[in-house]
Amino acid sequence: MSSIENNETLRVINERHSVKKYEAGFVMPEEDLTAILTAASEAPSAWNLQHWKFLVIESEADKAKLLPIAYGQSQITDSSVTIAVLGDLEANRNAVIYDQAVEAGHLKPEIRDALVGQINGAYQSPQIARDEAIRNASFASQNIMLAARSLGYDTCPMGGYNPQQLIETFNIPARYIPTLLITVGKAAQPARPAGRFPLSDVVVRGSF
Template identity: 50%
Template sequence: MNTTNTSAALTAEQVMRARNSVRKYKKDVVVPEADLNEILELAAAAPSSWNLQQWRFLVVQEQAQKDLILPIAYGQQQVSDASAVIIVLGDLQANITGREIFEGAVAAGHMPKEVADSMIAQIDGAYSFEQVARDEANKNAAFAAMQLMLAAKAKGYDTVPMGGFDKEKLVQALNIPSRYIPVVMIALGEAAAPAHASARLPLSKLVINESF
């Protein structure tokens, strides 16, 4: 665990308040595999529609690969300097996973077959609409992305989410199958400089009670 920024375990509230988007990272810092795996496992515990877990994590750590995608991210230097760049993908065919999950539950005796069949039919019906599949891919991948950033902060690492990249070129460069769409790119590592302070709107501007 990186202890540069945290000397003791943080509460959930402290993690949420401490997380900021860091854009300058110490170069040549290697995140231990155990730390990275734990961060990804925690991210993968995020909620998802029908429990389809519509996210996949494409992890880039080799310097040559990071430098390859640097121009694709419009030269954002954190892509090259951070320890890892994690591209969170959304699954456009998550109904296939649903079939695996629910048929597996039946085989394990955790669910009656008729219930599983009903769920599979419901999911397949929803995923027959391209827009639904795309919306679910984006929405659920975003859940995992946010959880990943919080998990990283809890373990003493910093992150920054990036939407500014050429998705088509990224797909080509990293051979991403058409089943998956890039949703967000996250740089992860040890901060070389603090994040810029960011103002937050007051709840009076954010919360609408009952109805507009």
């Protein structure tokens, strides 16, 4: 393991900033996009339900459709791709992931059944479903931003868009809630550094 000074991951975390100006026309190699999406899919999730879906918007035609939904921000057209990170409001259905482990003999069927019962119970609550969709999709979102930076790309997480229009235009099923748009591309201008509150403002040791 690397020391703090030479730590590549800490450097990437520190150097990730929101870039809004991209080299227009830069086509991202498919292997880089795959590496970024793989990193996204490796995020943790509650009950391993993998509450995410990644809608990749990359063609000129699709960018043109997305542009007004994102209020005309030029980063949509100039970046290589925009990844719309969707959270799964019915992630309890993903509990089928346990079946492999049961078949391989790593998980007892009765434990699988107890877990599924617990999950379906929790998913009776729409607020829990929504919170989990946003929470777990956001872990994946952060992986996208860091994986992209580590490969020499920059990103911008965007909350400024019309989610209802996104849903209608890209036929997003009711099962999914848009949680974030992330533009990914080659920076044409560096990010403006954003001030951070000092650690003493955001860390509480022991108790409030």
